[in-house]
Amino acid sequence: MAMALSNSIPANTIKVGKKKILEAVEYDKICDFIHLYDGITIDCELELYNNFNYVDRKTLKSILQTEWSSLLRSQHWRYESLAQKHLKLFQDQTKKNDDPTILIKLAVAERMTPVSLCRSILQEKYKFENKSDLSRLLKYPHLIDDPILCANVMQCICSDIQEGPLVDLRRRIIGEEYEFKLKELARNAGMHYYTEHDLRRLGYDKTPDLKMILPFLYKGEQVNWIESKAGFGDVKTHKWNIRQQLNSYSNRFGAGIVIYWFGYHNELPDLSENKDGIIVLDDFPEVQHITLLNLEQESDTACIFDVNDNSTAEFL
Known part of the structure; x- marks a missing residue:
């Protein structure tokens, strides 16, 4: 079956909240x-x-x-x-x-x-x-x-x-809550993915929370994995995460997204350490910036559709 990219996800409402x-x-x-x-x-x-x-x-x-x-x-x-x-x-x-x-x-x-x-x-x-x-x-x-x-x-x-024991329990629950939230948002967006549990069962050691079975485009850049962080991303913490986790994901799977759900220091997206394909966000990607593969559309080749000029470029 051939595959094509689609932008048919319904738009989100505008989010208004305090600064993150x-x-x-x-x-x-x-x-x-x-x-x-x-x-x-x-x-x-x-x-x-x-x-x-x-x-x-x-x-x-x-x-x-x-x-x-x-x-x-x-x-x-x-x-x-x-x-x-x-x-x-x-x-x-x-x-x-x-x-x-x-x-x-x-x-x-x-x-x-x-x-x-x-x-x-x-x-x-x-x-x-x-x-x-x-x-x-x-x-x-x-x-x-x-x-x-x-x-x-x-x-x-x-x-x-x-x-203390109460804090340890709370942090574990919050981490699991945001991993669940990530999976739900990805599923609702029509994404196909392996979970961390799936990857470990397949023999991988260091694994992101979600590994895309079918990559998607975020603002034109291919995304292969998403990592959930239920915390604030300061520069020191982000660089540590890159060394300990994110670089290995990028080297093995290609570019991906790390979500700091509680916000981040505004310098993070522009750090040189992100050069190997690490995208920093504070929430799940907005649907207007996502382009998904459409498994139901048949054609000789799978193509990227530019919504501005309707021209196509070969993708697979």
Whole structure:
């Protein structure tokens, strides 16, 4: 059966919303606010919404997560060195009262996430040899034999939006939600694709979320795969994604699209690292920019139809 390209997808309605693609000045202001904020991240998030109300909330939340994750990695050595001091401070306070917010207040004072503080204190108190034992107490804090410490750890887990079992679950669900959204949009657009599961079953190791069975054109450029990222694309993160994932997709399958659903730094599309065929978007491609292969149309050759002059060029 011969194939031809079609532009018969119904048009989308115009989307209006808060800003997701940020200029350097805007992005730097948000990062500076996060770095200078004196308090825990759950409060910082609310202040971000108030101070940058023109920016999409998911964009702000994603930037906050990235910046605090970087801070945690850079300060990990300091947290370990202060664990004994923090445990003693906690024990001294519990002699005075059984307040379940002692660790929250200490986390604010030390500019730590509540769960990071819990992790270092639990390790110092119980001297775990296996990380799995420590993770188990954070996942099931009711197993902690000290009732005041147990109450404080529970409070920290519920108040931390950066790490901990609840955060891990939330991030996994959001990632799966946007992968599902991508598949639904691609299916509704009439695209034919392999999923990551399909490709792994076929023996591929590094796989995009969607690999097109039939490539399509986006603004005239052939697209062979789409990768979903449920986060904000800053320059550092995008370059890391290129090195770790996207370059291998381009080398193996050809050009493709990476979608940062919560927006990106406006420099990303023009980075030289994208030269091997990486297209950066903040949403699923708009239908007016997509050209699909039409499997139902028969002809001797499959052709590209130019909607402006109705001329054709051989495609296959």
